[in-house]
Every structure is written in C-alpha cells, then in structure tokens.
Amino acid sequence: MNSTTVKESEKTCVLCCQDIDIFALGKCDHPVCYRCSTKMRVLCDQKYCAVCREELDKVVFVKKLKTFQSLPYQQFPFEKRYDIYFIDEMTHSQYRRLLLSECVRCPEPKVFSRFEELEQHMRKQHELFCCKLCSKHLKIFSYERKWYNRKELARHRAHGDPDDTSHRGHPLCKFCDERYLDNDELLKHLRRDHYFCHFCDADGSQEYYSDYRYLSEHFRESHYLCEEGRCATEQFTHAFRSEIDYKAHKAAAHSKNRAEARQNRHIDLQFNYAPRQQRRNDGMVGGEDYEETRHNRGGRGRLQMGQKSWRYSRLAIIQKRAPLVILKPSRL
Ligand SMILES: [Zn+2]
Ligand SMILES: [Zn+2]
Ligand SMILES: [Zn+2]
Numbered sequence: 177m178n179s180t181t182v183k184e185s186e187k188t189c190v191l192c193c194q195d196i197d198i199f200a201l202g203k204c205d206h207p208v209c210y211r212c213s214t215k216m217r218v219l220c221d222q223k224y225c226a227v228c229r230e231e232l233d234k235v236v237f238v239k240k241l242k243t244f245q246s247l248p249y250q251q252f253p254f255e256k257r258y259d260i261y262f263i264d265e266m267t268h269s270q271y272r273r274l275l276l277s278e279c280v281r282c283p284e285p286k287v288f289s290r291f292e293e294l295e296q297h298m299r300k301q302h303e304l305f306c307c308k309l310c311s312k313h314l315k316i317f318s319y320e321r322k323w324y325n326r327k328e329l330a331r332h333r334a335h336g337d338p339d340d341t342s343h344r345g346h347p348l349c350k351f352c353d354e355r356y357l358d359n360d361e362l363l364k365h366l367r368r369d370h371y372f373c374h375f376c377d378a379d380g381s382q383e384y385y386s387d388y389r390y391l392s393e394h395f396r397e398s399h400y401l402c403e404e405g406r407c408a409t410e411q412f413t414h415a416f417r418s419e420i421d422y423k424a425h426k427a428a429a430h431s432k433n434r435a436e437a438r439q440n441r442h443i444d445l446q447f448n449y450a451p452r453q454q455r456r457n458d459g460m461v462g463g464e465d466y467e468e469t470r471h472n473r474g475g476r477g478r479l480q481m482g483q484k485s486w487r488y489s490r491l492a493i494i495q496k497r498a499p500l501v502i503l504k505p506s507r508l
C-alpha cells in the first residue's frame with residue numbers, strides 16, 4: 177500500500193461511517209477510526225479486526241495511513257493494558273480524552289477519572305441523571321451518554337427518547353414492576369424468575385404466571401392435574417397433558433389396589449416424568465427500580481403485584497402505555 181495514495185474508501189470508518197482523523201491499524205491493514213478501535217478494545221474487551229475478524233494483538237494509532245509493517249511501533253508511546261501504540265504524544269492524549277468523564281454543563285472544565293464520579297456530580301450539581309439500564313448495558317464513551325432530568329428519565333424508561341426512534345423504552349415485567357433493557361432481557365427474566373406451562377410453551381404460547389399457584393390453576397383448567405396424596409405438594413410432575421397420561425399416573429401412583437397397580441405398572445414406565453428445574457419463586461417481590469416509584473392513581477396506575485398471568489407479546493409491551501412514573505428526591 178502506498179502511503180500517499182489513500183483510497184477514498186479508507187478515509188471513512190467502516191464501523192461508524194465517519195471520516196477518519198486518526199487511523200487504528202493492526203497487522204491485517206484494515207483501518208478503522210481510533211474511536212471505534214478504542215471502543216472495541218477498551219470498552220468491549222474485543223481485540224479482533226472488525227473487517228476480517230483476525231485477532232489483533234496490537235494496533236497502532238496513526239494520522240496518516242501506512243502499512244502496519246512499515247511502522248516502527250516499538251518506539252512509540254503505548255498503553256500496555258490494551259496493546260495500543262501511538263504515533264506521537266498528541267495522538268496518545270487524544271485517545272486519553274476519549275476515556276475521560278467530563279461534565280458537559282459546568283462552564284469550567286470538570287473532569288473525573290471514573291464515570292460514577294461524574295454521575296454523582298451531575299446528580300448533585302445539575303440534578304441530571306443517566307439511565308441505569310443503558311449505562312450498565314451500552315458500551316459507549318462517557319461523552320456519548322445522555323443526561324436526563326427526572327421527567328425526561330421517566331419518559332426515557334417508559335417510552336424512549338423523542339430524538340431516537342430506534343428505542344421505545346425499557347419493557348416492564350408486570351409481576352415485579354421492574355424494567356429490563358429490551359425484550360430479550362425481559363423474556364430471559366420471565367423464563368428464569370417466573371413460571372410458564374411446559375405443555376403450552378411447546379405449542380408456542382407466551383403466557384407467564386407470577387407464581388406456581390397460578391400455574392397450577394392453569395394446569396387444572398386446561399390440562400390434567402393430580403392433587404392426590406403426595407402430588408398435592410408436587411410441582412410440574414403432577415400435571416399431565418392428556419387424560420391417558422393422567423389416568424396412567426393415577427393407577428400407578430395412587431391405586432389402593434396392589435393387584436391393580438401391578439397390572440398398570442407397564443403403563444407407568446411410559447410416563448416417567450423428570451422433575452423440571454425448580455424456579456425461584458419471587459414473582460411477588462416488588463422490585464422497585466432504584467429511585468423510581470410508581471404512583472397509584474385511583475387503582476389504574478399501579479399494576480397488581482399478584483397479577484395472575486400475563487401473555488407476553490413483543491408488540492403489546494412496546495405499545496402499552498406504562499403507568500405514570502414519579503421520582504423520589506435524591507438523597508445524595
Ligand atoms: Zn469509527
Ligand atoms: Zn482485518
Ligand atoms: Zn458540572
């Protein structure tokens with residue numbers, strides 16, 4: 177590659193589509209901008225090339241594009257932890273600037289080494305907050321974070337931001353009254369911490385139950401539930417999909433007549449149900465998010481914590497208007 181004839185396509189970062197002011201280059205000679213490279217290596221702990229996915233043990237940040245081989249990077253200043261080398265001190269300091277947490281409101285520059293310190297400053301000095309869910313999950317630079325006042329934060333959590341149509345808010349678990357990053361995270365939580373019918377689930381149903389009591393009601397209504405003897409305290413294993421299964425179980429497990437039981441033993445063998453993994457029964461615990469508390473407006477606003485069941489649907493979650501959210505005054 178000739179350093180004086182940089183191809184037009186190489187002046188634009190393939191990841192963020194911005195013009196590249198500082199190139200990040202590894203041994204495969206696929207340049208990306210230094211912001212994207214820093215984001216990958218420092219924030220996401222990923223060292224592969226975004227173009228060819230080759231693992232880059234080191235990258236060099238340069239202002240003019242050259243071949244990686246032609247760079248005497250061993251003599252350059254570098255960040256050992258992330259294996260990033262810098263063509264000069266200017267480039268190194270521009271890299272460091274990316275990672276600073278600086279207040280965007282103070283007239284005088286106010287810089288913090290940790291994002292948590294900036295967060296505290298914003299809260300105390302400017303009464304501005306960032307979204308806990310976004311800051312936990314989104315790997316972006318401090319300067320890219322959004323700051324909200326209380327009202328805006330509530331709107332962001334429930335509906336998203338007016339200037340960002342790609343995000344429609346963080347979906348709510350109606351049992352816990354707690355929000356999750358996106359629908360995938362919410363679904364993971366529903367499957368881990370609440371209950372669903374393993375028969376209907378296999379048929380593609382998306383119905384969830386806050387606790388086992390409600391699921392067993394469903395078993396009783398829609399399937400076959402044995403509540404005799406030991407089965408009264410069982411979970412999952414005492415529910416049957418068909419009447420045949422149910423009757424076979426009855427005969428094998430609860431028949432008083434030993435002869436009858438022996439006769440039915442061959443049926444029993446076919447219906448050997450393994451117990452499902454016991455789920456954590458915390459569907460009734462109110463998980464109030466951080467400093468968010470819900471306002472009860474004549475019983476309409478607040479969701480019932482003991483809500484029986486809830487059909488999960490991606491569309492419903494996005495379109496459903498969440499109850500009014502108010503924030504407690506900060507005590508920090
Ligand atoms: Zn980029
Ligand atoms: Zn590459
Ligand atoms: Zn400030």
Ligand SMILES: [Zn+2]
Pocket residue numbers: 307308309310311332333346
């Ligand atoms: Zn958020």
Ligand SMILES: [Zn+2]
Pocket residue numbers: 349350351352353365366369370459
């Ligand atoms: Zn929940």
Ligand SMILES: [Zn+2]
Pocket residue numbers: 373374375376377394398399
């Ligand atoms: Zn079912």
Ligand SMILES: [Zn+2]
Pocket residue numbers: 402403404407414425426429430
């Ligand atoms: Zn039984």
